Amino acid sequence: MNLPIDGSLADKGFLARKLSVGVSRVLGMAILDERPVWSMSSSEKLSALDATHAEIARLQIRCLHLTASLDTDGYAQELGARDTVQLLSIRYRLDPDDVRRDLRLARALHKYPAVTAALGTGHPANPADAAQLNVGQAGAIVSALEKVPSSAGASVEDLRVAEESMVQAAHLLPPADLRKLGKEMRERLDTDGPEPRNEDDTSSREALWIKPADRGITFGGYLADENAELFQTLIFAGAKPHKTPDGERDPRPRSKRQADALTAILTTAAGTGSAVPGHGEIKPHITVTIDLQDLKTATNTHDGGLGRGDLVHGDTLSAAAVRRLACDAGIIPLVLGSHSEPLDVGAEHRFVTRAIRQALNTRDKGCIACGAPPAMSEAHHITHWADGGPTSLDNLALLCKRDHINVHQGRLTITLTNGHPTVTRPTWSDPDPPPLRQTA
Structure with a gap:
């Protein structure tokens, strides 16, 4: 390549970037020995594998930085995806839980300078800047430190020492051992530990809490003895993975399978008509009150349209969501006319038999x-x-x-x-x- 002696700074900058890219490609091909495997000795294969793993780690780190910046830009929503997790999981055929885990790490890295420095930029200018941590190790360290409760009262200095100690330990330990070390670190930082349990009369401590959340609820609680056993038996039975029609593995993570199992149990109970005391033989179903015009004009857009349907318990659903739910059984739409008079109460048999x-x-x-x-x-x-x-x-x-x-x-x-x-x-x-x- 012939380079001009004179030229604008922009031209020189452009040529410098082109040279940098060209050199990087040549060096990359030299580092990653791409000769046919059959032509290599065992020591050459191991050396090539060393270089390949280093390159994979570099690219994973590069992906972390790109993912975090893309998420900050909000570009997924501009394209029409719900969020960055959906964009990347669909675009690259990845499990959403894996994308969510990496994005969680990418978002948290700025709080952990020792981990960030050990990971590197993902695009090192020279071998001295190569990563000391792989993404799995970094994830284990950050996850462990993120779980330190605020009630522990750990000082900034203590957290910094814990972070640096775990980064140092990562020179020898794989992610699984780092997670164990992280648990020990949390126990040292949280000297009081969890509150002691009261073993007396466990059934009296049974509780269920429900809190409204964005487009749904969060819930949790405690069940004792035979009630706990019944719950686990039903959930575990309903959460067994099912192969796809092509014989592939169930694409759902365990948490989603368990949520689906609970939903199936609730749906079955609602369908019996006798699961809830006081309902007699009336099957409890979801009822949504919605204006007919809103239902007809609900758009297939990201925001679900402007119309809303009112639920019995005070929340609302978008008109588009009501249209989706009304496709199948399990919801009774109470449709109102222009003067708010009931036009029709849908019965389940109107839908899929x-x-x-x-x-x-x-x-x-x-x-x-x-x-x-x-x-x-x-x-x-x-x-x-x-x-x-x-x-x-x-x-x-x-x-x-x-x-x-x-x-x-x-x-x-x-x-x-x-x-x-x-x-x-x-x-x-x-x-x-x-x-x-x-x-x-």
């Missing part, structure tokens, strides 16, 4: 978007019944709850082709093709 559901299960074999089994899927009206869409097999498709939400929010589109539903993904769901490698 048992025969139609069995036909759906046979045809779609589960969620048509991700392959989740029928037990995890809901019936979706391709043309909503509020817009005149019939409850018939040629206007229905099976979707898991996550993809059902994505369809109603416009992130996925369903069309019928020769009587079979097909899914179209959003433009941001596929990564840009890699640039062609330049040859000399």
